[in-house]
Amino acid sequence: MIMKVPQFEPFMGTEEYIAIKDCFDKNWITEGPKMKEFSSLLCGLMGAEFAVFAPNGTLALYLGLRSIGIKPGDEVIxxxxxxxxxxxxxxxxxxxPVFADVNRDNFQIDIDSCEKxxxxxxxxxxxxxxYGMAANMSGVLNFAKRHNLLVIEDAAQAVGVRYNGKHCGTFGDVGxxxxxxxxxxTTGEGGFVVAKNEKIYKDLLYLRNQGRLERGSFIHPQMGYNFRMTDIQLAVGIVQFGKLPEIIEKKSRIIGLYREKLGNVEEIQFTKVEPGSTHIPFRVAVICKDAHRLMDSLSKKGIEGRTFFYPLHRQPCFQYLKDKGQNSQVLEDAQFPNAVYGYENGMCLPSFVGITEEQINYVCENIKAFYAE
Ligand SMILES: Cc1ncc(COP(=O)(O)O)c(C=O)c1O
Known part of the structure; x- marks a missing residue:
C-alpha cells in the first residue's frame, strides 16, 4: 500500500487561526502592535538589540545589503x-555575487578556499x-577581518541555531x-534583519518605510520603499514563536529516528554538524548512493524526496556573469567540485514537524528496499 509522505507540510493549528481572527476583531491588519511584540520576542531569543521585519527572506537580504552600503559594482562572496x-x-x-565552493562535510562555505x-x-x-546548522563563523569572521570585508549572514534556515553559544545572524554586520x-x-511569507549597530538599524528603518522614520508623514528625508509586513502575519509569528521549543524537540526526534533506522545503511551518510554549532534540522540532509535514482524510486512510493540545491554557477540566470568585463567569472563545474558533488549525491528526507513515526519507518523501509534490489 502506498503512503503519502510529502517533503513538507506547515505546522499550523487553531492557535494561529485565533491569532489571525484577533487582528480582524481589533480591525488592525497592517503592520501595527504585533510588530513590537514579535520583534522583542525574536530579539530576546537572539540577544539582539536592533532589528526590523521584511516581507520575506530574499528582501531581508536585499535590505541588509543596502543598509551596509553595498552598491552597484561591488562584489559579494x-x-x-x-x-x-x-x-x-x-x-x-x-x-x-561571486560564487565560492563549499565543504563536503556539511556544504557550508569553504572559507579556506575564499582567498582566490x-x-x-x-x-x-x-x-x-x-540546513539548520551554523557555518564556520570563526573562520568567516577572521577572513573578513583580515580582508576588511563586511559580513552579511544568510540565516534564513537558522532561527534558534547557535554557534559557540551565540545566535546565528548576530555575528556579522547584518543577519x-x-x-x-x-x-x-513561519508567518507564511516573512523576513527579519538583525543589525549590529544603531546606524545600520536607522538605515534599515528608512529603507523599509518609504524613506522616513514615522508613518503618517508625507515628508521623506531619504530614499526608501515599502518592505513592511502585516499584523496578520506577525500575529501568526508570535504563536509560532511560542511553539519553538516543541518544534525543536520534534525536529530533534525526527533526525534521531532517521539516524537510528538508517545508521547502518552504508549507502547513506548524514551531513556532519559544524563544530561549535547546534543543529535544528531545517531539512534532514543526507549524501546517498544513486541519489537521483533513489528519489525517483521513492516518488513512485508516494515519498517526496528533495534534491540538494542546484549549484549557482550552473544557474541559467547567472550565466551573464561569464561576460561581465572586470567582474567576469569562470562558471565551470571544475571550480566548484563540492557544490556539484552535493547536488549529484544529496537528498533531503521528509522532516516536517508533523511527520509520524509510521511515515519515517515507511521512508526508511523503502530506502532499504531500493538498495537491496
Ligand atoms: C538559504 C536561504 N536564503 C534565502 C532564502 C529566501 O527566503 P524567502 O523564501 O523568504 O525569500 C531561503 C528560503 O528558502 C533560504 O533557504
Missing part, C-alpha cells in the same frame, strides 16, 4: 551551494547557515532570516 535568493538579493542591489575570490571590488562575504512556510517558524 556567496556560496555556490545555496538557495537562489542569497545571490539574487546581491544582484538586486546592483552588486555582483578576492579582488579590489570585494566588499562583503555572505556565509549561509545551511537575515526567513519565515517562509517551510522555515523553522
Amino acid at each position: 556567496v556560496p555556490d551551494f545555496t538557495f537562489i535568493g542569497s545571490a539574487t538579493s546581491v544582484e538586486m542591489a546592483g552588486a555582483v 575570490y578576492l579582488t579590489e571590488k570585494t566588499k562583503a562575504i555572505m556565509p549561509v547557515h545551511m 537575515c532570516f526567513s519565515f517562509f512556510a517551510d522555515k523553522t517558524i
